[in-house]
Amino acid sequence: MLGYGFTENVDYMTVDKNVLRVDGTEMPQVQHDHQLTIEMAKEICMLQRNERGRQARQYFLELEKRWNTPEFVMARALQLANAKVNQIEQENSELLSLIQSDRPKVVFAEAVAASDDCILVRELAKLLAQNGVDIGEIRLFEWLRAQGYLINVGRDRNTPTQLSVNRGLMRMKKTTVTHKSGHTTVSTTPLVTGKGQQYFVNLFLKRDPNHTDGTLVQSKKNTVGQ
Numbered sequence: 001m002l003g004y005g006f007t008e009n010v011d012y013m014t015v016d017k018n019v020l021r022v023d024g025t026e027m028p029q030v031q032h033d034h035q036l037t038i039e040m041a042k043e044i045c046m047l048q049r050n051e052r053g054r055q056a057r058q059y060f061l062e063l064e065k066r067w068n069t070p071e072f073v074m075a076r077a078l079q080l081a082n083a084k085v086n087q088i089e090q091e092n093s094e095l096l097s098l099i100q101s102d103r104p105k106v107v108f109a110e111a112v113a114a115s116d117d118c119i120l121v122r123e124l125a126k127l128l129a130q131n132g133v134d135i136g137e138i139r140l141f142e143w144l145r146a147q148g149y150l151i152n153v154g155r156d157r158n159t160p161t162q163l164s165v166n167r168g169l170m171r172m173k174k175t176t177v178t179h180k181s182g183h184t185t186v187s188t189t190p191l192v193t194g195k196g197q198q199y200f201v202n203l204f205l206k207r208d209p210n211h212t213d214g215t216l217v218q219s220k221k222n223t224v225g226q
Contacts, residue, residue, distance in 0.1 A: 011037055012036045015035060019031050038060075117194060121192060124200060145158070149163070159188050159190055169195060170190055170196050172190060
C-alpha cells in the first residue's frame, strides 16, 4: 500500500488481533488486518483491471449513487435534526430541574423580602448563625453601629439611622413603659424588616469567603409585633 502513496492512520489503519483456533482458543500468531477509508478503497478499485476490480468499482458507484439520492439526503438531514432536538430537550430538562431545585430557596427569599414581619437584632444574629455566619447579638450590634445602620452615640444610640429607614432595611418600635412611681418612659427597639433580613444575610455571606451561594436558611423566629 505504501507503494501507491497511501498513508497509515490517514488512508488506512492497521489492526492487530490474535489468531483463533477452531475451538476458540488463541494462537501465538498475530494477524495484521487493515481498515480502509472509502476513498482509499475506491482508488484501489480503479487500479485493478480485472473482474473483481470492476465489480468493486460498480459497487462503490451504486453506493455513492444511493447516498446522494433525495431520500438518503433527507434521511440524513432528519437524523441530524432529531439529534439536535434531543440535545435541546436534554438541556431544557436539566435547566428545568435546576430551576425546580432552586425554587424553594427563591420562594423563601422573595417571601422574606416582601414580608411585613420584623425581627429583633437578636433574631437576625440567629438567622445569620443558621447560615454559617459566626456572629452573636452583641457583635452584630457593634457591626450595625460601625457600618452606619444604627446610631452610634447619644440618646438615640442603637436606633436605626435615617439611611436604614429610607432603604426599608430597619424600623423602630416605640414602647411606652409605666413605672411604679407613675411616670412613663418611652423605650425604643430596632427591628429588621423582611427586606433587611434578606439584605443582611446576603451581605454577610458575600463577605464570608466560606460562603458563595447566598441562599437563606429559614429562621424559627419570634415575630415582633408592629
